Amino acid sequence: MSTMAMSLSSLVLLLAVPAFLIFFLCRAIYLLFFHPLSAIPGPWYAAISSLWITSHILRLEQCKTIHALFQKYGPIVRIAPNKVVFCDLGAMKSVYSTWKFDKSDYYKSLLTNDNDHAMTTLPHAQHSIRRKAYASHYAPSNLAKLQPEISQVTGQMVDTLHGLSTRTPVETLSLFRHLALDIIVSSSYGFRLGAIRKWAVEAEDSLTTAIADFPKRGILRSSVPTWAWNLVCKIPNARLRLLCDSDKIMAEFVSTRVYEMRAQLNAIKAPVPTPSIIAPAPQPHFLSALSSLSRSSSRSSSPSPSCSSEDSSFLDDGDKSYMLPRLLAFKYPNGEAMPENHVISECMGHMVAGTDTMSLSLSYFLWELTRRQDIMRKLQREIDAVMPDPKAIPSIRELNGMEYLNAFIKEGLRLYGAVPSLLERVVPETGSLKYGAGVEDFVLLGYALPPGTIVSTQAWSMHRDPTVFPSPETFLPERWLPSYATSKEQSDADVERLACMASHMMPFGTGSRICGGMNLAHLILRNVLVAVLRNFDVEAAPGTDEKSMDIRDSFVMFPASMECKLIFHSRDSALP
Ligand code: HEM
Numbered sequence: 001m002s003t004m005a006m007s008l009s010s011l012v013l014l015l016a017v018p019a020f021l022i023f024f025l026c027r028a029i030y031l032l033f034f035h036p037l038s039a040i041p042g043p044w045y046a047a048i049s050s051l052w053i054t055s056h057i058l059r060l061e062q063c064k065t066i067h068a069l070f071q072k073y074g075p076i077v078r079i080a081p082n083k084v085v086f087c088d089l090g091a092m093k094s095v096y097s098t099w100k101f102d103k104s105d106y107y108k109s110l111l112t113n114d115n116d117h118a119m120t121t122l123p124h125a126q127h128s129i130r131r132k133a134y135a136s137h138y139a140p141s142n143l144a145k146l147q148p149e150i151s152q153v154t155g156q157m158v159d160t161l162h163g164l165s166t167r168t169p170v171e172t173l174s175l176f177r178h179l180a181l182d183i184i185v186s187s188s189y190g191f192r193l194g195a196i197r198k199w200a201v202e203a204e205d206s207l208t209t210a211i212a213d214f215p216k217r218g219i220l221r222s223s224v225p226t227w228a229w230n231l232v233c234k235i236p237n238a239r240l241r242l243l244c245d246s247d248k249i250m251a252e253f254v255s256t257r258v259y260e261m262r263a264q265l266n267a268i269k270a271p272v273p274t275p276s277i278i279a280p281a282p283q284p285h286f287l288s289a290l291s292s293l294s295r296s297s298s299r300s301s302s303p304s305p306s307c308s309s310e311d312s313s314f315l316d317d318g319d320k321s322y323m324l325p326r327l328l329a330f331k332y333p334n335g336e337a338m339p340e341n342h343v344i345s346e347c348m349g350h351m352v353a354g355t356d357t358m359s360l361s362l363s364y365f366l367w368e369l370t371r372r373q374d375i376m377r378k379l380q381r382e383i384d385a386v387m388p389d390p391k392a393i394p395s396i397r398e399l400n401g402m403e404y405l406n407a408f409i410k411e412g413l414r415l416y417g418a419v420p421s422l423l424e425r426v427v428p429e430t431g432s433l434k435y436g437a438g439v440e441d442f443v444l445l446g447y448a449l450p451p452g453t454i455v456s457t458q459a460w461s462m463h464r465d466p467t468v469f470p471s472p473e474t475f476l477p478e479r480w481l482p483s484y485a486t487s488k489e490q491s492d493a494d495v496e497r498l499a500c501m502a503s504h505m506m507p508f509g510t511g512s513r514i515c516g517g518m519n520l521a522h523l524i525l526r527n528v529l530v531a532v533l534r535n536f537d538v539e540a541a542p543g544t545d546e547k548s549m550d551i552r553d554s555f556v557m558f559p560a561s562m563e564c565k566l567i568f569h570s571r572d573s574a575l576p
Pocket of ligand 1: 039118119120127129184349350351352353357358361417418419423501507508509510513514515517520521574
């Protein structure tokens with residue numbers, strides 16, 4: 001009996017193995033030669049399985065791998081059975097701006113507290129409602145009101161750096177993460193977190209740690225089964241607990257702000273005077289030096305666009321206008337208020353989206369300057385001229401008018417934009433969009449893509465197109481400056497060249513899903529760069545070099561060593 005059973009199971013095995021091999025072979029032949037995407041160039045092994053691209057994602061080198069594919073195969077490449085990438089301006093506009101395809105499931109890995117926020121809301125239609133809830137917060141006119149707070153926090157950071165003993169290496173990813181979080185928290189909730197102050201005394205700020213942990217938690221959480229995750233979180237190790245709880249820590253922080261804000265709003269409705277939720281903070285010299293400038297800029301700015309709020313009067317706290325009350329006052333099209341868990345996840349999404357992106361960009365920008373003293377000196381000459389007092393950051397208008405600084409930031413975002421990765425979208429079902437009279441299929445660079453195909457491009461490659469950016473790997477702010485040509489032909493060519501470069505730039509994404517905090521990001525970059533370079537010369541600390549700063553990517557980019565240590569030398573004595 002047992003001999004019979006054994007021979008039966010060997011027979012099943014004998015048949016199963018070839019059956020599986022035949023199935024795999026037939027599938028591979030179909031994917032390679034008969035699949036609707038089979039005509040698209042690319043490595044044959046990528047066409048038959050996702051394993052190849054997944055191995056590069058796991059090695060944290062997707063951007064460079066995809067870029068090499070464009071160099072080998074041209075502007076459209078098949079990187080997996082169902083995935084197509086492209087590097088072409090027309091295609092970029094078509095996917096992200098004209099047809100506004102929905103995002104792919106990839107974005108669900110960025111959920112906060114298991115809830116959607118604007119970045120993870122996949123369908124275009126739902127997203128545009130969500131975006132309305134917060135968009136006016138980041139309007140330039142509203143940000144102008146928040147400039148004094150941004151300058152103040154930046155000033156605290158500069159004071160802290162001045163207080164360090166000479167030649168102390170500073171890990172700038174951590175420094176700028178604390179700074180960015182202070183700014184985002186203050187501009188979103190009107191709450192002084194004091195992360196920079198804690199950083200200065202080396203005290204841990206659990207919210208900053210939670211935000212730094214968030215991506216690691218996401219990767220770990222999605223790569224192990226729930227039971228294993230629960231087990232990991234039971235290990236009695238304080239650091240591990242913090243990592244496991246990062247979502248919870250963020251959610252609790254935001255819930256408390258919601259609770260406080262509601263209390264304040266209710267108090268405003270009932271005419272009982274209440275103190276502002278902003279903890280009274282000392283008036284640092286930075287703020288006092290700036291307040292008159294910033295007040296005049298906020299007064300002259302146009303009123304912030306209204307959100308669909310019935311109670312917009314409470315949006316202002318004195319001169320300022322925060323994001324949280326906008327979300328609490330927002331009504332969905334059916335007239336219902338945004339549920340509290342949506343408000344919380346939206347706020348968490350912005351903290352996560354804005355913190356590491358800022359710290360990475362600023363760290364790479366400064367690291368580049370340590371290698372390019374010529375650029376640092378040019379920037380300092382321009383900054384010194386508009387910022388005679390090293391403690392008074394110029395007005396937004398003056399910052400925006402700094403030609404070389406602007407060119408430097410554009411070039412920085414070109415090579416060191418914190419999100420250089422594929423921004424995946426999905427070709428919709430046939431018939432849900434009409435591509436033209438009688439045109440059912442979506443055609444990209446001459447290839448018809450069936451519904452469900454995942455299409456994307458990456459800033460890494462769009463920003464390194466040698467036909468648009470000559471010597472693309474060279475950091476050259478001058479490429480963004482007009483040549484001040486005297487002849488009409490030359491100046492027309494100049495305008496065309498600059499416009500062509502600008503149209504290829506997508507450090508903040510592009511189209512309807514472009515970074516919601518882009519204006520705030522620009523403001524922070526300008527504030528921090530002028531404050532740091534007016535006050536310090538920057539040098540790379542021993543060990544911070546090409547190798548340690550080599551770029552890795554996992555949606556955001558980061559240095560191979562996961563740190564960036566720089567030394568800030570005070571310029572006090574050297575100044576005229
Ligand atoms: C240099 C800094 C930054 C870079 C490079 C950057 C880049 C990006 C990119 C590439 C996207 C995604 C586009 C897509 O998936 O198609 C994005 C989305 C987003 N970012 Fe940023 N970002 C930065 C700073 C910020 C800041 C400071 C905030 C706010 C505090 C912010 C808030 C957001 C939000 C809310 C979204 C989702 C937008 C939506 O779908 O409505 N970002 N960002």
